[in-house]
Amino acid sequence: MSRKITIHDVADHAGVSIKTVSRVMNREPNVKSDTRDRVQAVVAALNYRPNISARSLAGSRAYLIGVFFDNPSPAYVTDVQLGAIARCREEGFHLIVEPIDSAAEIEGQLAPMLTTLRMDGVILTPPVCDHPDVLALLEREDVPYVRISPDRDLGRSAYVGMDDRRAAYEMTAHLIGLGHRDIGFILGHPDHGATHLRHEGYAAAMADHGCAPRADRVEQGYFSFRSGFEAAERLLTRDDRPTAVFASNDDMALGVMAVANRLRLNVPEQLSVAGFDDTPGAKVVWPQLTTVRQPIAAMAAAAADLLLRGEARWEGETPPSRLLDFELIVRESTGSA
Amino acid sequence: MSRKITIHDVADHAGVSIKTVSRVMNREPNVKSDTRDRVQAVVAALNYRPNISARSLAGSRAYLIGVFFDNPSPAYVTDVQLGAIARCREEGFHLIVEPIDSAAEIEGQLAPMLTTLRMDGVILTPPVCDHPDVLALLEREDVPYVRISPDRDLGRSAYVGMDDRRAAYEMTAHLIGLGHRDIGFILGHPDHGATHLRHEGYAAAMADHGCAPRADRVEQGYFSFRSGFEAAERLLTRDDRPTAVFASNDDMALGVMAVANRLRLNVPEQLSVAGFDDTPGAKVVWPQLTTVRQPIAAMAAAAADLLLRGEARWEGETPPSRLLDFELIVRESTGSA
DNA sequence: GTAAGCCATGACAGCACTGTCAAAGCGAGC
DNA sequence: GCTCGCTTTGACAGTGCTGTCATGGCTTAC
Numbered sequence: 001m002s003r004k005i006t007i008h009d010v011a012d013h014a015g016v017s018i019k020t021v022s023r024v025m026n027r028e029p030n031v032k033s034d035t036r037d038r039v040q041a042v043v044a045a046l047n048y049r050p051n052i053s054a055r056s057l058a059g060s061r062a063y064l065i066g067v068f069f070d071n072p073s074p075a076y077v078t079d080v081q082l083g084a085i086a087r088c089r090e091e092g093f094h095l096i097v098e099p100i101d102s103a104a105e106i107e108g109q110l111a112p113m114l115t116t117l118r119m120d121g122v123i124l125t126p127p128v129c130d131h132p133d134v135l136a137l138l139e140r141e142d143v144p145y146v147r148i149s150p151d152r153d154l155g156r157s158a159y160v161g162m163d164d165r166r167a168a169y170e171m172t173a174h175l176i177g178l179g180h181r182d183i184g185f186i187l188g189h190p191d192h193g194a195t196h197l198r199h200e201g202y203a204a205a206m207a208d209h210g211c212a213p214r215a216d217r218v219e220q221g222y223f224s225f226r227s228g229f230e231a232a233e234r235l236l237t238r239d240d241r242p243t244a245v246f247a248s249n250d251d252m253a254l255g256v257m258a259v260a261n262r263l264r265l266n267v268p269e270q271l272s273v274a275g276f277d278d279t280p281g282a283k284v285v286w287p288q289l290t291t292v293r294q295p296i297a298a299m300a301a302a303a304a305d306l307l308l309r310g311e312a313r314w315e316g317e318t319p320p321s322r323l324l325d326f327e328l329i330v331r332e333s334t335g336s337a
Numbered sequence: 338m339s340r341k342i343t344i345h346d347v348a349d350h351a352g353v354s355i356k357t358v359s360r361v362m363n364r365e366p367n368v369k370s371d372t373r374d375r376v377q378a379v380v381a382a383l384n385y386r387p388n389i390s391a392r393s394l395a396g397s398r399a400y401l402i403g404v405f406f407d408n409p410s411p412a413y414v415t416d417v418q419l420g421a422i423a424r425c426r427e428e429g430f431h432l433i434v435e436p437i438d439s440a441a442e443i444e445g446q447l448a449p450m451l452t453t454l455r456m457d458g459v460i461l462t463p464p465v466c467d468h469p470d471v472l473a474l475l476e477r478e479d480v481p482y483v484r485i486s487p488d489r490d491l492g493r494s495a496y497v498g499m500d501d502r503r504a505a506y507e508m509t510a511h512l513i514g515l516g517h518r519d520i521g522f523i524l525g526h527p528d529h530g531a532t533h534l535r536h537e538g539y540a541a542a543m544a545d546h547g548c549a550p551r552a553d554r555v556e557q558g559y560f561s562f563r564s565g566f567e568a569a570e571r572l573l574t575r576d577d578r579p580t581a582v583f584a585s586n587d588d589m590a591l592g593v594m595a596v597a598n599r600l601r602l603n604v605p606e607q608l609s610v611a612g613f614d615d616t617p618g619a620k621v622v623w624p625q626l627t628t629v630r631q632p633i634a635a636m637a638a639a640a641a642d643l644l645l646r647g648e649a650r651w652e653g654e655t656p657p658s659r660l661l662d663f664e665l666i667v668r669e670s671t672g673s674a
Numbered sequence: 675g676t677a678a679g680c681c682a683t684g685a686c687a688g689c690a691c692t693g694t695c696a697a698a699g700c701g702a703g704c
Numbered sequence: 705g706c707t708c709g710c711t712t713t714g715a716c717a718g719t720g721c722t723g724t725c726a727t728g729g730c731t732t733a734c
Contacts, residue, residue, distance in 0.1 A: 004452075047448075047452075049448075049449055049452040049453045050453065051394070051453070051455070052390075052453045052454055052455075053389075053390045053391075053393040053394040053399065053455070054390075054394050056390040057388070057390040057391050057394050062390065074411040074412040074413075074414065074415035074416070074617065075411040075412075076411075077411065077415050078411040078414050078415060079411070081434055081436070082436055085434070085435070085436060092449075092453075094433050094435075094450065094454065095433065095434055096431050096432065096433065097418055097422070097432055097434050098422070098431075099418070099419055099422060111384075111386075112386055112429075113431065115341070115384075115386040116386045116387065116388070116389050116429075117389055117431065118388070118389075118390070225620060225621045229623065251621060254621045254622070255621075255623075258622060258623030259623075261598050261623065262623065280411065280618070281617070281618050281621050283562060284562045284588060284591045284592075284618050285591070285595060285622075286566065286595035286596075286598065286599065
């Protein structure tokens with residue numbers, strides 16, 4: 001294998017100094033355009049790539065963005081990675097993924113990698129995005145970060161999210177539009193911010209459309225299949241069962257479908273079921289699940305964008321934020337009442 | 338924020354040269370034990386972390402392991418990452434994740450990051466692990482790599498895998514042990530190595546137990562829910578349907594379950610269903626799926642281990658390999674005939 | 675024609691480590 | 705007491721790049 005080619009090789013071939021090559025590589029101004037062209041030609045011919053270690057040692061950037069997560073949903077995690085990487089690649093950055101055990105001590109997990117790697121920024125996903133120790137450490141180490149979270153108003157950090165409340169509102173409205181007036185709702189884990197927002201959306205839509213709120217139509221779940229299954233059993237094994245159930249995530253909605261199957265309730269003829277998240281599981285049932293798609297990859301890309309543009313180190317009153325649009329995915333599990 | 342502390346700070350405080358600190362940090366021999374202790378005490382007191390960029394610039398290692406994937410299954414991808422990271426952390430290495438579009442041109446995707454980052458090794462998962470251009474490029478750039486793949490005998494690279502054939506054999510034997518003699522089988526995508534191995538295992542078990550092979554019991558699928566659904570329709574909507582169906586992955590098995598539900602066939606009383614992979618979906622149906630668990634995280638950890646120990650650059654005839662054990666997960670979807 | 679100012683370029687000193695090699699220290703053997 | 709050979713330590717030169725500052729050429733304004 002040929003010896004690694006360096007900035008000196010390019011400089012020699014182009015008949016300029018290494019500093020000029022450096023300028024061209026970094027798109028700095030004040031290089032005559034024919035010099036620039038000549039250097040670029042040599043770069044292409046030699047297939048030169050700047051060494052990232054040397055770059056980050058000499059400069060202030062590491063060309064590395066971190067993603068911290070402790071998310072039980074693999075689909076979520078990979079979507080975030082894909083979205084973030086797509087944006088990072090455009091800028092020649094790379095992604096370091098770091099799973100965090102948010103139940104364990106944070107300092108010991110994060111401090112070594114933060115001081116060792118000197119990443120240029122970090123993307124935080126739920127539930128790590130709400131972990132006070134993580135945020136405190138990042139701030140102490142002066143590493144810019146962006147939170148992807150349903151809870152927007154932490155007010156101290158850049159933020160990317162989606163309007164969970166409105167999404168739940170619209171899903172409920174969709175059900176009501178189908179003629180349902182008696183709609184069960186399954187809550188998520190009480191510790192998640194999204195849980196409350198989604199419930200609020202449901203409750204608001206019911207109220208706005210004149211559907212009587214009934215406490216016995218709202219069951220506690222914990223975002224898991226089993227909890228959805230059990231909540232659905234409580235909701236559906238009674239004489240006056242609702243005509244539709246809106247579970248606040250897909251796993252729980254799948255639990256509802258399983259109970260419906262057991263009870264020989266045809267979906268959607270006898271029961272409409274709606275979920276939230278559009279996980280892979282939503283398409284792996286029959287009938288396929290009506291749900292809400294979060295633009296996860298796009299949110300991650302937006303987070304990376306904030307970091308790459310340096311906006312995560314904002315000046316002024318309010319940190320930058322981006323709210324992306326959700327999408328109502330209407331499939332076969334919902335039908336007219 | 339305090340100025341970054343460097344090797345010089347440690348050297349000064351400990352009253353030694355930076356080289357000695359370097360020796361201690363790298364666990365090199367020939368350091369007197371009380372010198373070592375003194376340095377380590379200062380390192381701890383100052384909370385010193387060597388700068389990874391400087392290290393990799395000066396030395397030959399980058400402290401970076403890459404994971405290349407183009408895998409449609411998020412659960413698989415995250416399991417690989419988790420397993421690899423666990424092993425990497427022990428050694429102070431980090432993971433760079435790089436999604437590859439294996440349908441697109443490889444050189445342009447990989448060459449930049451390979452020459453830029455100079456990773457110490459790369460872990461390849463299916464289907465990238467079988468992509469000739471990827472392997473050729475890695476070899477040209479002299480980057481050690483380990484393949485995680487069902488196809489072991491490529492003979493030119495380090496390899497970690499699982500015995501798919503035997504796993505399928507045992508699952509089939511499990512069904513036979515339950516009293517089934519007429520077992521349907523759904524093939525996976527013909528381009529995947531695992532497809533053939535799993536089918537071989539099924540066929541061998543049937544033969545070994547004296548169950549007559551019937552061509553009309555083997556249906557083509559493509560590893561997707563829909564293909565499993567359609568194959569199951571062909572298998573089950575006939576008078577002499579099999580008493581059990583073994584789908585060669587979980588997504589297809591879920592398709593079988595959906596068809597069974599539609600046909601009002603009780604699982605497992607009237608039909609046993611088995612899958613393969615133990616994806617999250619396997620627990621998100623009722624009844625839960627009997628399946629085969631691949632030790633994905635463990636395989637990734639083994640792959641990282643081979644890389645970290647330098648065994649992926651082997652000398653001699655046969656490349657190193659590790660075959661890990663699968664696990665038969667018997668849940669409720671299989672029962673006696 | 676000359677001073678002022680900008681643009682384009684280069685020399686050089688880091689950046690924080692590791693590799694190499696030389697030197698110092700130390701014990702054993704004679 | 706001296707040499708030999710090993711262990712322990714340090715000086716110093718890279719490693720490939722960026723930041724800073726100096727320099728020279730060229731344009732503009734008077």
